[in-house]
Amino acid sequence: MDIEKVLLIAIMHDQRDEEQFYYSLNELEALVKTAEGKVVETIVQKRPTPHRKYYIGEGKLEEIKQIVEEKDIEVVITNEELSGGQSRNLQEQLGVHVIDRSQLILDIFAARARTKEGKLQVELAQYSYMLPRLHGQGAELSRLGGGIGTRGPGETKLETDRRHIRNRMDDIKRRLKQVVNQREQYRGNRRKHQLFQVAVVGYTNAGKSTLFNSLTKSDSIYEDKLFATLDPLSRRMKLPSNLEVLLTDTVGFIQDLPTALIAAFRSTLEEVREADLILHVIDVAAPNRDDHEKTVYRLLSELEADNIPILTIYNKRDLIEVDDFVPSAHPYLMISAIEGEDIVTVKREVEKLIKEEWTYFSGFVPEEKASKLAKIRQYTILEKQTYAEDKLGYHVEGFVDPNHAIMKEIKEFHHE
Structure with a gap:
């Protein structure tokens, strides 16, 4: 896949700590790199609140239009969440794909999830994010083709109505419930082996x-x-x-x-x-x-x-x-x-x-029960094990989880 040229836009609010703001911007750049994109330019505007219609001020918007054209920008990414309207308006004005930080993170998760559960989780998160922003985005999102911010749920489906998406979300939730139950069983087994x-x-x-x-x-x-x-x-x-x-x-x-x-x-x-x-x-x-x-x-x-x-x-x-x-x-x-x-x-x-969390123990294991030593070694921190010829057995001492099943054996050999 070709590396896409990306333009970042961020607004520095009056109340934002400047160091924190620039760190967040560096992090956004790292996210773009992770999504196989290349930041060509970053535009920062100081204003108390984002522009209601375009996120960025209208004067700045004209400047951005020029940069998008001159530098062949393919994706514009904002450092804060956009409303459906802002996203749509920016897209119309700039004529390129516009996404926000959240969509970028969702996109990276979509590209990187490996397990069935991971993929379902991401799909559910993407639908939850899209649903309130769906109005009027169908045509844009239905364009097939790869690129940052377009991975994940089948794009053509997004032209269909909200009901379709809600049904799909319910279906994913049901399937996730099954996966979670399976994992609970697996955890239960793990707890048994403790x-x-x-x-x-x-x-x-x-x-x-x-x-x-x-x-x-x-x-x-x-x-x-x-x-x-x-x-x-x-x-x-x-x-x-x-x-x-x-x-x-x-x-x-x-x-x-x-x-x-x-x-x-x-x-x-x-x-x-x-x-x-x-x-x-x-x-x-x-x-x-x-x-x-x-x-x-x-x-x-x-x-x-x-x-x-x-x-x-x-x-x-x-x-x-x-x-x-x-x-x-x-x-x-x-x-x-x-x-x-x-x-x-x-x-x-x-x-x-x-x-520090466990309990100290010391005890004597007679030779005829030496087979128990392997189990003690496996489930405790065995600090000492010495053979006593006069008693025909082993002195053992170490630390044990007082709630573990191995305590049964430890108590049997424990010195009071």
Whole structure:
């Protein structure tokens, strides 16, 4: 696919913090790159509120018309949500495809969803977004052909009435319900086997997938693009004591996520609620690091996952002056996710935090019951195992989850 030429338009409101505004604009540019587009020009206008009819002032609009013509612009993208009317009016005036930030994010999700559930979620979010903006957009949206902002639901369908879209949305919701139920069953099975669960969360592009791959030695998608991972991915990770835990990578969080998407991706993020420990990965070199942290904490709170213990991982240590760094969260680690030694440090720290949550045990396993040792090794953090010749058995000590089924065996051998 040819790289499309994109023009960005943004309005700086009086009440907007300037640094925050420009960060949001850089993020929009990164989103365009992720959607395989190239930002040719960015137009910023200062005005207290967006123009009701065109989003941008009419004088600026004339300037934009010229740029669109001179530079062969194919797509115009605004940094805020447009109303159906604004979008339509701009399109008529400029004669090119006009979308807003939310549509761009939806479009990236449409291109990147891999699983059946992910694809259904995106389709539902796109329809939710389009429905209130549908009037008069049929002809424009029905143009077949690719390009930024046109992926996803079959374009020709959009010429049909709202009823058709509502029926399709109901159908998707029904199908999603089935997928969610299947996932609940799968989670139930996982709970029965009771592996300790660790979820990796963070702002998009903080390095979550790189860390996930290094910790599990897998090769899930790693790209320097926003939203590289959309569908939750779970793999086993072995800790220094040989305890196996389940590690789950999640979709990246982002500011100003379209409301339609937050609702649609809730169930994808609900994996986080099942976690026993959260690894919150932060790009330590991001200019807006504090805002990223706040966005993640706010979303964790909305998911009712803010009571789960968190280990904060400041990633990309190699990109900053470490001496000037002041952490805002504890416990924390400062790492580079591509450094082998740092990965060992993360595993040790995870193990240390698990031990703080679990209960200490010590006991004696007679030789004739030695087969139970493998199970104890698998589900506990076994710190010591020594053979006592005089007693014909093994002294064991370590840490165990007091709610795990293995407690039955531990109690049998436990020294009071």
